[in-house]
Amino acid sequence: MSFEGLREALGFVLLRVEALLSNLLLPSRLAQVAILLLCVGLAWALARLTRPRMRDWMHSLEGWAKWRLRLLLLVNRRLQLIYFVLLSWIAFAVMRLIFFFPSRSYIIELVATIALVLLLVAFITRLVRNHALRVVLRWFLWIYTILYYLGWRDEAATLLDRAAFESGDFRLSLLTLVKAMLVLGALLTLARIVTQTSSARIKRDDDLSPSMQVLVVKVMQILLYGAALFIGLKAVGVDLTGLAVLSGAIGVGLGFGLQKVVSNLVSGVIILLDKSVKPGDVISLGETFGWINALGARYVSVVTRDGKEYLIPNEDLITGQVVNWSHSNEFVRLDIYFGTAYANDPHIVRRVAIEAASAVDRVLTTRAPVCHIVGFGDSSVDYILRFWITDPTGGLTNIRGNVYLALWDAFKANDISIPFPQREVKMLEGSQIGTRPLD
Structure with missing residues (x-):
């Protein structure tokens, strides 16, 4: 000015x-x-x-x-x-x-x-x-x-219109800035209100899977906010042809410095489309075991049993080996191993083990537990006990521990012994251990 x-x-x-x-x-x-x-x-x-x-x-x-x-x-x-x-x-x-x-x-x-x-x-x-x-x-x-x-x-x-910055054909006045802020503020607020209202209705639609709900909401947010920004700039007379040069510069930057970010964004879209994971699924990825709390554009939020929240990049879910405990159905089978002494009847051991596991909470009785002999060890007859649950979000270690405790009580009540390795040491005639002749 x-x-x-x-x-x-x-x-x-x-x-x-x-x-x-x-x-x-x-x-x-x-x-x-x-x-x-x-x-x-x-x-x-x-x-x-x-x-x-x-x-x-x-x-x-x-x-x-x-x-x-x-x-x-x-x-x-x-x-x-x-x-x-x-x-x-x-x-x-x-x-x-x-x-x-x-x-x-x-x-x-x-x-x-x-x-x-x-x-x-x-x-x-x-x-x-x-x-x-x-x-x-x-x-x-x-x-x-x-x-x-x-x-x-x-x-x-x-x-305000006279207070302007001019460079060649480009002219930016305070009046244009004020109009742009006013129009953009109104349009972005309207877009946010429409997005929140539509998101609430989409999340109440039971016909859409959780992953599709997230995808629809994300796409709607991008479209509405993008349209608000475009219409707002166009309404105040801003020339948008320069965005072509800017988009080219952004493309070069993406090619060199933002490869991981773009990879995570694309992986996020793929996850939403193929429905491999969705909010509420129980997954294992490396040392991380927990349930999916939210699907983000760049990462997946996984909450573990100890309350920690891991933000796992979407690319790791696409390229890594992920165990989804509740992908196609909620049934999860767990195996535990134990051994008993050779003096105990295997038929009685199998029956007692199945009855003990069936009495534990969270263990399904519709899919009854099974127990099989898997080998004859040095000191014990080895068994595997298999049972099913439908709530892996409740934890796996605790249900295994409860089944082991039920086996302990059942074996003690039925005089079934759990052996442990024992060694006998025999002294040969004329041998000496830990002694030496006195001077």
């Missing part, structure tokens, strides 16, 4: 302020200003009196939805403005009843209207989740409201 343009903007502001002050100094206007100052004082006193009581009441609320509590918190923070709007409109109504001339209540009506719009803007901009964007959008709308009702909008727009 040139020095001459800055001086012109400063002169514009000074002239408008001088005109405003000259109008306020009229006797009929001074009375209205005094009434408005009285409304400000009363609003401050009422807010100071009721704000702590409202907070105490809010602390006593239980079971309320988060959006209701956030709304109450916003009301608590804007109590002074709310009281001022109510008092100023009451003052305007009283002035219109006493005086029939609009000039006697014009200032009060103008200020009450501006205050009401400012209050509405404060509530509406809460829909914008990004804090920085919300603050910028709120202040822009507040300033725009004041300029609009004071009749300064066209002059301010002209000044």
